[in-house]
Amino acid sequence: MAWRDAKASKVRLILFMSSIVLGIAAVVSIQLFSTNLKDNIQRQSKVLMGADYVIDSRQEPTQRAQAIIDSLQPNAYEVNFVSMIAFPENGGAKLVKVRGMEGDFPFYGTMDTQPILAATRYQDLGGALVDATLLLQFNINVGDSIKVGQLTLPIVGALKSIPGSNAISSSVAPPIVIPYRLIANTELLQFGSRKEYQFFYKTTNDFDLIAFEEKIDPLLDIENADLDTHTSTSERLGNRYDNVGKFLNLAAFIALLLGCIGIASSVHIYIKEKLKSIAVLKCMGASRLQSFLIFLIQIAGIGVIGGLIGSIIGIALQELFPYILKSFLPFTVEISISLQPIFTGVFLGLFMSVLFALLPLINTWYVSPLEVLRVGQSTSKSSKKAQVLVSIAIVIFLLLFSYVLLDNLMFAMGFVFATLLTFAILAGIALLSMKGIRKFFPKRFGFAARQSLLNLFRPNNQTVVLVVAIGLGTFLISTLYFTKDILLSKTEVSQTAESANIIILDVQTNQRDAVEQSIQDLNLPILDNIPIVTMRMHRIKNKLVNKLRQDSLRQVRGWILNHEFRATYRDNLTTSEDIIEGDWTPQIAPNAPILISLSENLASDAKVGIGDEIVFNVQGVLMETTIGSIRKVDWAQLQPNFTVLFPKGVLEQAPQFNVITTAVPDEKSSADLQRDLVSKFPNVSIIDLRQVYTVVEDILNKVSWIINFMAFFSILTGIIVLIGSVRTSKYQRIRESVLLRTLGAQNKQILKISAFEYVFLGVLGSLVGILLALIGSLCLALLVFNEPFVPSIVPFLVFLPGISLLVVAIGLSNIRTVLRSSPLEVLRREG
Structure with a gap:
């Protein structure tokens, strides 16, 4: 009976099935890609690092740290830092990451170069490997030369990839690799230079890296060094991409929920139209269970087939994700097919279809055989208890599935609550709109307009579900556009003369006046000249930092104990700073207590407040300070910001270097300035904030594309739900239109009535969203x-009219039969 009835209603059942196909496809594609991503990270963990483990230090290793490093016998080592380089052939200049390498790194994977032999011969040849994109950008070829500080050396190869780098970091500071022995000749490592020393190790397969890390890492932490193994690094990398996967899973889950609501609505109408048939079956001796199972089998079959089709589409779709996310991934993802996401898709299709269809299906249980004799609407009543139990089961399932996706009960509860709240708001607005129209019905409107509004209250109307479906999809994609604007506004670089868009770093004290003069010679302003003094914390509230490092119960965050702070001094606050506690002291008199200001994140991590004492080691000199104020710092502003701020009158005589900012009107002025400064002062680094903004905007656009891609599933699912809901109530609407024609209504009037109704639904749903x-x-x-x-x-310009027109087009397609045929012919055909 289920099969025979399904064949007679195949069009409507296909529409039910299509409601969940896209949601299943989204979930399966993301689940499958997440599985592939984790497998690739585990399989390529050594290739990602290029070694079994690495010891790194952001300063020259201490004597004790160097002894540990040497005792482990590194197989390769490097020093890397960010600096400006120049191309003598055309005068080009660029901020790059210089990697001075010694040894046969990498031990796993390859350093991809052109020509291929350059990766192994550059150290013997005494040449440089330069990022391939950088060579194209400046029209430089292998064989030309590059100037790194005071050193000019030949370019022996184009560097396409190297373990540990990715497209995002390379776009800001492209890598170049030179022999370690030549670093001293560059004369770039001067006072205040940011640098990192890395020592690479290769071990045997049976080496216990976990036990080794637990033993050695604490010893290195005390010496401001760090140990990373390929297993711990891949775990962190996996966690990072796992968060992205959780977000995408939730977006796909919302699309699936939308489809399930479409199923519940469509089945509700479908079952109402089948009540007479069910009553006939019961008159012929069918039991409650038999009549219930006939339609349950149909819905279950729809769920299984929909889940299978969605899984197949998901398998095809996940092939796109490596291409979409390639800029965020430091490795190439190899796609393989696993059965678990496919089983998940089929299970979700079956379980969610049945679960969400149970509410209307319960009505079949309570149909009386007397329905055959009754005229008009059904008087059968459903069980309130059964409806409550099914509703509770739906909420529990949503909570459990969200918990599986997020692995956090509080987040899962928050997501379910937010989802239910969004649905409730959309449904509430739809109901309030209907109530408002009914209460303030426009009696003076024309016949077509009044009849279209009355249609919103017809039996089996789909006003609420259509508004929810349209509104949720529109809500998701509109939120994307609005949020993207907020993020972009935070990184926007103003082009006015008052806003700095060039930052010049590592200017030594004896270079400061000459650098300023070079900037002014190009008719550019000096906006800021910020002194930088490096220091470390020696004591926090009478507790020595060295003892805090060894205290496993400490509350102070570990990064503070090992961090080299770059502090500044001035008598004013910038636009990115606000005092939230204490009072700012702009200047200190000689021999007076030194009152400093900390950023709120530093104060929180160090567990200090107003009046607490901190002793800093300022390059060998201990300086006692007291916290006088705590600042809220807007770190998102692209300008130099500081966690530790001193007043004037304290650090003026300390060894320091400067950061100078200026503003350039266009790209040519920026290139001229960089070329001039690099030729005169090879040690300085120049950051063009306009280029940084372009990189950030590109990243946000890619993230937006991914979110857009997921929102597309919700929008398209909403459209399919819309089609299914509208087509399901087609037969009732046809009869209404036939009656109107019988009473003398013209085709033009019927079109107007339907068009006005669907315009209202489309505009209300998309506008609310x-x-x-x-x-x-x-x-x-x-x-x-x-x-x-x-x-x-x-x-407002695209989705509001676009969705509204789509709703109208789908709705009007339903009444083509009425307009093309006589009323009697239509009634006979539908009968």
Whole structure:
């Protein structure tokens, strides 16, 4: 009976099935890609690092640290730092990451170069391997030369990839590799230079890296060095991408939920139309269970087939993710097919279809055989207890599945609550709109307009579900556009003369005046000249830092104990700083207590507050200070910000270097300035914030594309739900239109009635979705990003009219039969 009835209603059942196919496809594609990603990270963990483990230090290793490093006998080592380089052939200059290498690194994987032999011969040849993209950008070829500080050496190869680098970091500071022995000749490692020493090790397969790390890492931490194994690094990398996967899973899950709501709505109408048939079956002796199982088998079959089709589409879709995410991944993902996500897809299709269809299916249990004799609407009543139990089961399933995706009960509860709240708001607005129209019905409107509004209250109307489906999809994609604008506004670099867009780092004290003069000679302003003094914490609230490092019960965060702070001094606060505790002291008199200001994140991690004492080691000199104020710092602003701020009158005589900022009007001025400074002062580094902004914008655009891609599933699922819901109520609407034609209505009037009804549904759903997104994004801007909110006009210009027109087009396609045929012919055909 289930099969025979399904064949007679195959069009409607196909629409039910299509409601969940895209949601299943989204979940399966992301689950499958996440599985592949984790497998690739585990399989390529050694290739990612290029070694079994690495010891690194952001300063020249201490005597004790060097003794540990030497006792382990490193197989290769390097020093790396960021600096400016120049191309003598055309005068080009660029900020790069210089890696001075000694040894046969990498031990796993390859250093991809062109020509291939350059990867193994560059140290013997005394040449440089330069990032391939950088060579193309400056039209430089292998065989030309490169100037690194005071050293000019030949380019022996184009560097395409090297273990440990990725496209994002390379776009800001492309890597170049030179022999370690030549680093001293560059004369770039001067006072205040940021540098990192790395020592690479290769071990045997049976070497216990976990036990080794537990023993050696604490010893190195005390000496401000760090040990990373390929296993711990791959675990951190996996956790990082796992968070991305969780977000994408939730986006896909929302699309699946939307489809399930479409199934529940469509089955509700479908079952109502089948009540007479069920009553006939019961008159002929069918039991409650038999009549219930007929339609349960149909829905279960739809779920299994939909889950299988969705899984197949998901398998195809996940092939796109490596291409989409390649800029974020430091390795190439090899795609393989596993059965677990496919089983997940089929299970979700079956379970969620049945679960969400149970509410309307329960009605079949309570159909009386007397329904055959009754005229008009059904008087059968469903069980409130059964409906409550099914509703509770749905919420529990949502909570459990969210917990599986997020692995955090509080986050899962928050997600389920937010999802239910969003659905409730959309449904509530739809109901309130209907109630408002009913209460303030426009009696003076024309016949077509009045009839279209009355259709919103017809039996089996789909006003609520259509508004929810349209609104949620529009809400997701509109939130994307609004949030993207907020993020981009935080990184926007103003082009006015008052805003710095060039930062010049590592300017030595004896170079300061000459650098300023070079900038002024190019008719550019000096906006800031910021002195930088390096220091470390020696004592925090009468507790020595060395003892805190060995205290396993300490509350102070570990990074503070090993960090080399770059502090500054001045008598004013910048636009990115606000005092939230204490009072700012702009200047200190001689021999007076030194009152400093800390950023709130540093104060929180160090567990200190106003009045607490901190002793700093300022390059060998101990300096006692007292916390006078705590600042809230907007780190997102692209300008030099500091965790430790001294007043004037304290650090002026300390060894220091400077950061100078200026503003250039265009790309040519920036290139001229960089070329001039690099030729005169090879040790300085120059950051063009306009280039950084371009990189950040590109990253945000890629992230936006991914979110857009997921929102597309929700929008498309919403459209399919819309088609299914509208097509399911087709037969009732056809009868209404036939009656109107019988009473003398013209085709033009029927078209107007249907068009007005669907315009109302489309405009209400998409408008509510956009307004909810507007409110949500406003809260994000004010509460999370602390930024003014200027919403994008794209959702209002594109989604509002676009979705509304789509709803109208689908709705009007339903009544083509009425308009093309006589009323009697239509009634006979539908009968």
